[in-house]
Amino acid sequence: MNLRTIAWNNLKRRKTRMIFLVxxxxxxxxxxxxxxxxxxxxxxxxxxxxxxxxxNIILAPKSDELSLSYGGIDxxxxxxxVSEIAEKDLDKIKEIPNARNIAAVAPKLLxxxxxxxxxxxxxxxxEEKEFHVKRWWTLEGRALESNDELxxxxxxxxxxxxxxxDVVPVNERRMTLVxxxxxxxxxxxxxxxxxxxxxxxxxxxxxxxxxxxxAALCADCPLEDIVIQLTQALPNVKVTxxxxxxxxxxxxxxxxxxxxxxxxxxxxVIGALVVFVTMMGSVKERxxxxxxxxxxxxxxxxxxxxxxxxxVAVSTLAGVLGYLxxxxxxxxxxxxxxxxxxxxxxxxxxxPMLGVGALALALVVGSLASYYPALQASRMDPTEAxxxx
Amino acid sequence: xxxxxxxxLKKVYSSDxxxxxxxxxxxxxxxxxxxxxxxxxxxxGKSTILSILGGLCHPTEGTICIDGISLYDLGVEKLADFxxxxxxxxxxxxNLVPYLTAMENVMLPLAVKKMxxxxxxxxxxxxxxxxxxxxxxxxxxxxxxxxxxxxxAIARALVNAPPLILADEPTGSxxxxxxxxxxxxxxxxxxxxxxxxxxxxxxxxxxxxxRTVHLKDGLLLRDSADSxxxxxx
Numbered sequence: 001m002n003l004r005t006i007a008w009n010n011l012k013r014r015k016t017r018m019i020f021l022v023x024x025x026x027x028x029x030x031x032x033x034x035x036x037x038x039x040x041x042x043x044x045x046x047x048x049x050x051x052x053x054x055x056n057i058i059l060a061p062k063s064d065e066l067s068l069s070y071g072g073i074d075x076x077x078x079x080x081x082v083s084e085i086a087e088k089d090l091d092k093i094k095e096i097p098n099a100r101n102i103a104a105v106a107p108k109l110l111x112x113x114x115x116x117x118x119x120x121x122x123x124x125x126x127e128e129k130e131f132h133v134k135r136w137w138t139l140e141g142r143a144l145e146s147n148d149e150l151x152x153x154x155x156x157x158x159x160x161x162x163x164x165x166d167v168v169p170v171n172e173r174r175m176t177l178v179x180x181x182x183x184x185x186x187x188x189x190x191x192x193x194x195x196x197x198x199x200x201x202x203x204x205x206x207x208x209x210x211x212x213x214x215a216a217l218c219a220d221c222p223l224e225d226i227v228i229q230l231t232q233a234l235p236n237v238k239v240t241x242x243x244x245x246x247x248x249x250x251x252x253x254x255x256x257x258x259x260x261x262x263x264x265x266x267x268x269v270i271g272a273l274v275v276f277v278t279m280m281g282s283v284k285e286r287x288x289x290x291x292x293x294x295x296x297x298x299x300x301x302x303x304x305x306x307x308x309x310x311x312v313a314v315s316t317l318a319g320v321l322g323y324l325x326x327x328x329x330x331x332x333x334x335x336x337x338x339x340x341x342x343x344x345x346x347x348x349x350x351x352p353m354l355g356v357g358a359l360a361l362a363l364v365v366g367s368l369a370s371y372y373p374a375l376q377a378s379r380m381d382p383t384e385a386x387x388x389x
Numbered sequence: 390x391x392x393x394x395x396x397x398l399k400k401v402y403s404s405d406x407x408x409x410x411x412x413x414x415x416x417x418x419x420x421x422x423x424x425x426x427x428x429x430x431x432x433x434g435k436s437t438i439l440s441i442l443g444g445l446c447h448p449t450e451g452t453i454c455i456d457g458i459s460l461y462d463l464g465v466e467k468l469a470d471f472x473x474x475x476x477x478x479x480x481x482x483x484n485l486v487p488y489l490t491a492m493e494n495v496m497l498p499l500a501v502k503k504m505x506x507x508x509x510x511x512x513x514x515x516x517x518x519x520x521x522x523x524x525x526x527x528x529x530x531x532x533x534x535x536x537x538x539x540x541x542a543i544a545r546a547l548v549n550a551p552p553l554i555l556a557d558e559p560t561g562s563x564x565x566x567x568x569x570x571x572x573x574x575x576x577x578x579x580x581x582x583x584x585x586x587x588x589x590x591x592x593x594x595x596x597x598x599x600r601t602v603h604l605k606d607g608l609l610l611r612d613s614a615d616s617x618x619x620x621x622x
């Protein structure tokens with residue numbers, strides 16, 4: 001028999017009140033858990049999508065010349081000598097400190113070729129990585145699988161009158177057209193795409209590439225640092241980060257999280273008020289009982305401890321249930337959010353730190369909201385409380 | 390030195406509207422081992438004097454010492470410790486905690502003491518045995534009769550082996566037969582050396598007391614100790 005026994009027996013007896021207390025805290029905690037875990041899951045999903053969305057770092061040969069093209073419009077008249085990068089240099093990317101943040105490296109060799117008497121831009125690619133990075137590409141036919149195969153951009157196919165299965169002579173090398181890209185509205189529409197090996201052979205540039213696109217995108221990866229690391233690893237290569245893509249996406253996510261946490265804060269405050277009002281009611285209801293405790297020699301601190309012990313028990317229960325329910329709600333609603341945003345990769349992570357945070361939140365809010373009622377109870381005049389003496 | 394020393398005790402209840410004098414200057418000395426009955430009509434101040442004796446209500450004026458300890462010179466928490474170690478309360482309305490069993494109610498004064506559970510249980514069962522309720526230890530107050538509840542309340546007052554028991558109309562809500570049983574129990578405890586101060590308005594209980602004081606309008610009207618002395622003279 002100690003204060004915990006009394007607290008436990010009281011909670012068992014006053015089940016309805018306990019349910020109110022737990023519910024008040026639980027709703028607040030579950031809302032916070034839902035919002036935080038949903039935010040985390042959406043951030044991860046966004047990262048994943050952004051990785052699929054494409055490259056955000058461009059590796060190109062270093063040049064002192066200024067670019068004279070903008071928005072796809074090339075102001076001709078200046079012949080800029082195009083140099084290449086050694087393909088094997090790309091291996092150095094794996095050695096940078098943030099190598100784990102590099103999702104994909106897609107090398108390319110670009111060169112002009114003659115097809116049916118027309119000059120066309122040929123792009124040799126690592127077929128697996130290129131089609132992985134450019135998920136938005138959709139094809140009539142299929143992607144490249146081996147050498148001597150060709151995929152044509154929609155504009156090239158139309159201009160040259162190419163259709164699937166055609167054998168196309170490229171600089172006198174006969175290649176089979178296995179796929180035609182649906183219109184992308186980008187420069188890709190004007191390309192012929194082959195494997196990197198074929199392009200190097202046709203353009204007579206073995207072991208060389210013109211550029212590489214790097215996909216390195218995640219919330220915690222410092223893009224600026226990665227650029228510096230790549231510049232140090234590849235001193236002869238110009239490393240350019242497409243900051244805008246990342247920043248816009250992350251800004252949108254941050255706004256979502258700020259807004260959500262604002263709502264969560266309001267819900268937590270309401271939960272705290274519910275606990276406060278319920279505890280004040282409980283203290284009033286227990287006036288006589290507290291008077292008995294005081295008359296029997298309980299110190300004020302004992303009465304405070306008794307009430308706070310009950311609050312800790314209730315808060316712990318609310319914290320655990322709030323975490324489980326919050327994660328459950330996230331798991332349930334996540335597919336809807338994912339579907340709304342083009343579907344795909346939606347995984348809810350059961351983060352133990354979030355569980356600890358939920359428990360801590362419930363304990364802090366419950367204790368703060370109950371402190372004043374407990375203080376009131378401890379200061380109660382025993383004679384007034386008993387009204388019998 | 391007497392076990393209880395009350396000097397010029399005054400208590401005035403003030404409100405915005407008026408002031409009510411509950412005690413108008415009572416002085417009293419009670420020896421250790423005495424069974425003192427405090428009698429009087431409603432509003433005579435008998436319950437107030439018991440509250441002040443129990444360290445529950447500060448007097449407006451005067452001093453009160455129990456076993457040489459001046460109660461109201463103690464701080465709030467020390468006064469709570471004093472209540473726990475020196476006093477056992479028996480209330481008219483029993484004042485048992487409804488969600489605790491008879492044994493748990495009896496153990497309440499021990500709940501905040503550093504003592505092993507087995508020792509607490511042993512003491513509780515011991516006093517429950519003394520009041521004849523060993524077989525009702527696991528029952529809730531709602532499962533006990535009025536007399537049994539009063540016995541549990543007495544057992545709770547005894548569990549800490551306090552030097553003084555304060556009883557406020559312990560038979561007030563009991564039938565005549567049960568009242569006699571409770572009075573007999575209190576008398577038995579007193580015979581074992583327990584000092585008891587009991588407030589009652591029931592004249593039939595007078596026969597159990599060593600000494601009876603009568604209060605009227607907050608003043609000491611009659612003290613049987615004085616009468617005995619006068620009779621002796």
